[in-house]
Amino acid sequence: MSLREHDLTLPIGQDAIKELRAGDLVYLSGEIFATAGLPTHDRLLRCIDGQEELPFDMRNGALFHLGSLNEEAEDGSLRIVYMNPTTSTRFNGHMPRLIPGLGLRMTGGKGGLSAESARAMAEAGCVYLGFLGGGAEIITAAIRKVTGIGWPEMISHYRIARIEVERLGPLTVGIDAHGNSIYDTTLEAAAGRREEILARMRTQREGT
Amino acid sequence: MPITDEMIQTATRELYSRSLRKVPEDAKEGLRAAMRTESNELARRTLDLQLKSAELAERKDRFVCSDSGVPTYFVKIGSKVELGCDLKASIRRGYEELVDTIEPPLLKHVTNPLTQERGYHGKDMPIVSYDFESGADYIEMVCSPKALGSGRWAALELFTFPSLEQIETYVLDVAIKAGAQHCPPVVMGVGIGGSFDHCASLAKKQTLRPIGQVNPEPILAQMEERLKSAVNALGFGPMGTGGDTTVLGVHIDYSSGHGFTPVAVCFNCWINRRTSVKIWNDGRMEWGE
Ligand code: SF4
Numbered sequence: 001m002s003l004r005e006h007d008l009t010l011p012i013g014q015d016a017i018k019e020l021r022a023g024d025l026v027y028l029s030g031e032i033f034a035t036a037g038l039p040t041h042d043r044l045l046r047c048i049d050g051q052e053e054l055p056f057d058m059r060n061g062a063l064f065h066l067g068s069l070n071e072e073a074e075d076g077s078l079r080i081v082y083m084n085p086t087t088s089t090r091f092n093g094h095m096p097r098l099i100p101g102l103g104l105r106m107t108g109g110k111g112g113l114s115a116e117s118a119r120a121m122a123e124a125g126c127v128y129l130g131f132l133g134g135g136a137e138i139i140t141a142a143i144r145k146v147t148g149i150g151w152p153e154m155i156s157h158y159r160i161a162r163i164e165v166e167r168l169g170p171l172t173v174g175i176d177a178h179g180n181s182i183y184d185t186t187l188e189a190a191a192g193r194r195e196e197i198l199a200r201m202r203t204q205r206e207g208t
Numbered sequence: 209m210p211i212t213d214e215m216i217q218t219a220t221r222e223l224y225s226r227s228l229r230k231v232p233e234d235a236k237e238g239l240r241a242a243m244r245t246e247s248n249e250l251a252r253r254t255l256d257l258q259l260k261s262a263e264l265a266e267r268k269d270r271f272v273c274s275d276s277g278v279p280t281y282f283v284k285i286g287s288k289v290e291l292g293c294d295l296k297a298s299i300r301r302g303y304e305e306l307v308d309t310i311e312p313p314l315l316k317h318v319t320n321p322l323t324q325e326r327g328y329h330g331k332d333m334p335i336v337s338y339d340f341e342s343g344a345d346y347i348e349m350v351c352s353p354k355a356l357g358s359g360r361w362a363a364l365e366l367f368t369f370p371s372l373e374q375i376e377t378y379v380l381d382v383a384i385k386a387g388a389q390h391c392p393p394v395v396m397g398v399g400i401g402g403s404f405d406h407c408a409s410l411a412k413k414q415t416l417r418p419i420g421q422v423n424p425e426p427i428l429a430q431m432e433e434r435l436k437s438a439v440n441a442l443g444f445g446p447m448g449t450g451g452d453t454t455v456l457g458v459h460i461d462y463s464s465g466h467g468f469t470p471v472a473v474c475f476n477c478w479i480n481r482r483t484s485v486k487i488w489n490d491g492r493m494e495w496g497e
Pocket of ligand 1: 086
């Protein structure tokens with residue numbers, strides 16, 4: 001089996017998203033949104049509920065769970081010093097509403113999201129892209145420029161950064177828009193193998 | 209010449225800084241070896257990307273991961289050491305100097321668990337444990353910064369007179385629960401016996417043991433092999449997208465204790481942050497991994 005690779009540009013339509021299958025690799029260009037903050041996700045939910053203004057329109061866009069050191073230089077220009085994914089499962093409670101609420105076509109980070117999020121993705125036409133944890137230099141190298149910082153009063157990795165990237169990747173399609181989640185399949189497979197593995201260990205112990 | 213405040217401060221700063229920038233050689237070798245045996249193509253791509261990331265960070269002198277974790281140090285004081293400073297205060301000052309001067313700056317990850325406030329400082333920071341080494345004329349310091357990604361999957365349970373089977377089943381179940389949330393391939397540290405706190409510390413210290421070093425205790429050497437192939441058979445793979453490489457090593461230590469037997473399990477993610485230094489009475493400093 002050889003891996004399927006895609007070069008994609010944001011913003012992106014539903015049809016292109018539906019082409020992607022769990023296990024494919026993606027290189028991404030265009031503008032992405034990045035934040036690693038739990039309080040930020042709470043605030044985004046409040047925006048959807050109409051209690052606060054969204055800093056950016058993210059429809060047909062990508063919101064990733066990426067923590068970054070972002071700085072405003074003295075001349076007012078913005079800069080990202082480094083960026084890397086954070087654990088997405090921390091946002092399991094937020095994503096099922098944020099995906100349709102923000103109109104996202106892509107989300108991602110590391111570790112995947114729950115089955116409930118995967119269902120929301122299938123309904124809305126959205127995919128989850130897995131980043132390499134500990135891939136800061138590879139990810140940072142794809143940054144072209146920072147085009148906006150939302151909620152600058154928060155600490156660096158909680159802000160929402162809007163970033164122009166060029167061929168950001170390779171990212172792995174962990175959950176596709178058809179309800180397939182690599183994270184769920186591997187977890188189920190592991191649980192399914194447990195008895196067999198324990199039996200093998202028993203035989204090995206007896207043999208020693 | 210006694211070991212000075214200056215030397216301890218330098219060691220504290222440098223250890224943390226180095227551990228963020230360099231993946232230890234044995235961990236890189238482990239990834240290379242896994243590339244040769246891994247049967248899943250996507251998994252091989254991920255292993256290759258991990259090696260590239262490590263190499264790039266090292267070459268550019270930048271952080272491998274943006275999450276610099278919380279600072280954790282292990283200090284061993286030789287009985288023949290001449291100490292010319294207040295060790296605890298020097299380590300604290302070294303850490304404070306580091307967060308003010310490190311390039312690039314760290315993200316604010318030190319969290320007050322009661323208020324969720326985040327910054328560089330906080331109660332008990334940096335976390336340091338002290339031990340002694342009979343006959344040695346040096347201080348050994350190890351730094352292994354820990355972040356949520358791999359830190360939060362550690363577990364401990366108390367058993368009464370458990371069989372090896374019960375112990376191994378528990379370790380496997382902790383691995384199943386962690387899944388691939390800890391950025392595999394990981395090193396698993398396991399402690400068996402002693403007391404609640406001692407057992408946890410044994411497990412943690414085993415994550416610092418170099419990969420590939422054979423356990424001198426035959427029962428544990430066999431258990432390590434069994435558990436390594438068992439956890440890899442679960443199939444999570446590098447970064448959890450499937451494959452045969454979820455752990456690079458399972459490292460186990462034990463302590464005698466009473467009939468209640470704690471079993472502790474913890475993880476170090478693929479970047480395997482750990483750096484060590486030995487500081488001699490004569491001022492020599494020898495850096496290691
Ligand atoms: S588990 Fe390790 S590699 Fe993964 S994000 Fe955390 S510190 Fe980085």
